Amino acid sequence: MHTRGIAPEVRSRYKSAIAEGTFTCFSSGHSFPSSRINDDYCDCPDGSDEPGTSACSNGSFYCRNRGFEPKVVSSPFVDDGVCDCCDGSDEAPGRCQDTCVAAGEQKRQELTRQVAEAEAGLQKRQAYVQEAAQKIEAWRKEAASLQAEVATLDAESNRANEARDRVQGKLSDIEKDVRELEASLVASAADGEPKEGAESAGAGAEEAGAEGAGAGAEGPQPPAPAPAEPADAVDETAHEEDAETVAALEEDSAEALDDYAAESAEDETEIDWHGRGTEPWQTLLRKGKELESRKVASVLRALASGSARTKKGGRSRAKSGPAAAEVSSPELEHLRMAAAALKEEAADAQKAAGAAASKLAERRRALGAAEARLKRVEEGQYGPDAAWAVLDGRCVAAQAGKYTYEACLYANAWQRDGHGGTSGTGTMLGAWAGFSNEAPGPSLAFADGASCWNGPKRSLKARYYCGAEERLMCEYSAVFHTPAACSEESVALPREALRRMTAGDDEGDEAKSPRAHDEL
Known part of the structure; x- marks a missing residue:
């Protein structure tokens, strides 16, 4: 059977028509003897009866082009004297040379390369499948480990935050106590500041009046008239009593500092300030607030007055009185030392809390990424055999x-x-x-x-x-x-x-x- 111009996919229909002796047009259903196929006369509206001639304007001609690529040309180009098919099948025999082998050499090389690459890729893909299974198992273990690590880091971060907050709270409290004691000392110093031109007399009268009123009185009493005893004698008596009180205060303050040092040695990471209301320095402060006797007031005035002296040994004459930074007393200095130590501890606690929070956030991000990968596995985003997981x-x-x-x-x-x-x-x-x-x-x-x-x-x-x-x-x-x-x-x-x-x-x-x- 001569199959000029017939495409391989419809060739069986023409074979059957020849065997049966009747051909039926593909689209119209019109039938006629199969001898009229390729008779150079168009019998079918779709041109299906003339696959190898130019009789039908809407027909098509199949170029076999062995050695190169098959090609379909329009029927009017058949037998027009132009070689449209590289094998020359669209023209009369002998008119065109067969150039398909030469034309197809580059294409064959490309197809040969594609086959080799596809075979290598398929082999490598099988390795991907095995690698993906191991990778997914590692992801599951990583996610479980990260979950446990995040839980541990979360607890550590909470503890660090609590420790920071405790130290900050203690620091705030002790700074408040420092301010209150400074204010008390400033006020006492201002009240006891001698007036210009009457320093000795004024001080003697005030101290004498305070001593007379302080005996047997619960609270502060208004100044009383000066006694018959000379002012110098009153000052000397007050000085002796003040010295005794200062010595007692310094002894209690030294004990407070020793207690602070002992507690710091027991816990290098955090100072234990629990039960702060019974600390020695706090007892002193409370006594200073509660006992308003002349002796305590005189000691506070003496301490404030002593710290307000200039470098030349003279007294400060500022009418507004000394500033908070200028006043001092043993218990105040101990408070300031404790506040300074707590500031350093608070800074360290803040740094530790920040580091714990940063590490927790980083591990949470890693856990989120691991869980996202496992979710993609469950959703099949890596393919039916998860080969794409290797490329994640x-x-x-x-x-x-x-x-x-x-x-x-x-x-x-x-x-x-x-x-x-x-x-x-x-x-x-x-x-x-x-x-x-x-x-x-x-x-x-x-x-x-x-x-x-x-x-x-x-x-x-x-x-x-x-x-x-x-x-x-x-x-x-x-x-x-x-x-x-x-x-x-x-x-x-x-x-x-x-x-x-x-x-x-x-x-x-x-x-x-x-x-x-x-x-x-």
């Missing part, structure tokens, strides 16, 4: 013009100026949006990138193909090759195309046989 987080880059394009699977895609740059930087083209099966074919989708100057957000779709290794190719769109995309079909398609190029079809030799109106 892997980045591939390609240069196109003055830009470098980088796609990180299951993460983000970037565009950078120049040939270098740091991975994961530049203009964000989009975040991972999954796989897309929209035209023109399966692709990796990245969406919601940085906004363009005119409003819309950038996005990227990278077509993926079977390949022996990961590589990104930028043309008018991104093309991504990876073993993860390989399948048996990836090998079969180029292999079949190569077979057809080198072997032709079963009846290829009939293309060059003589034609007749009663033949196909």
Whole structure:
């Protein structure tokens, strides 16, 4: 049977028609003797009865082109004196040379390369499947470990915060006590400041009056008239009594400082201020507030007056009285020392709490990433056999013009100026949006990138193909090759195309046989 111009997929219909002696038009259903096939007269509206001639203007001619690629040309180009098929089958025998082998050499080399790459990619994909199983198991163990670590770090962070808050609270309390004692000393010093021109007399009268009123009185009494005893004698008596009181206060204050040092040695990381209301220095402060006798007032005035002296030994004459920073007493200095120590401890506690919070946040981010990967496993985002899991987080880059394009699977895609740059930087083209099966074919989708100057957000779709290794190719769109995309079909398609190029079809030799109106 002469099959000039008949495509392989419909050849069986013509064979049956010849065997039965009747041909039926493909679209109209009109039948007539099969001898009228290829008789150079168009009997069918669709031109199906003239596949090998130019009789029907809407017909088509199939070029077998053994050694190259099959081709379909319009029927009017048949027997027009121009060689449209590389095998010359569209023209009379002997008119055209067969150039298919030469024309197909480059194509055969490309198909041979595709077959080899697809076979290598498929083999590597099988290794991906095994690697993915191990990787997913490692992810599960990592997630479990991170969960336990986060729980531990969370508890440590809470303890660090509590310790910081305790120290801050103690510091606030002791700073308040310092301010109160400073204010008390300043007020006492101001009340006892001698007036110009009457310093000795005024002081003697006040002290004498206070001593007379202080005996047997619960609270402060108004000044009484000066006694008959000379002022110098009163001052001497008050001085002796003041000295005794100061000595007692200094002894109690020294004990307070010793207690503070002992407690600090027991706990180097935190000072134990529990039961703060019974500390020696606090007892002294409370006594200073509660006992308003002349002796205590006189001691406070003496201490304040002594600390307010100038470097030359003279007394400060500022009418406003001494500032808080200028007053001093043993118990106040001990309070200030304790406050300074607590400030250092508070700074260390704040630093420790911040470090604990930072470490906790970092581990929580790692846990979130691990849980996201496991979720993708459950949702099948790595494919039915999870081969794509091997590529999670892997980045591939390609240069196109003055830009470098980088796609990180299951993460983000970037565009950078120049040939270098740091991975994961530049203009964000989009975040991972999954796989897309929209035209023109399966692709990796990245969406919601940085906004363009005119409003819309950038996005990227990278077509993926079977390949022996990961590589990104930028043309008018991104093309991504990876073993993860390989399948048996990836090998079969180029292999079949190569077979057809080198072997032709079963009846290829009939293309060059003589034609007749009663033949196909």
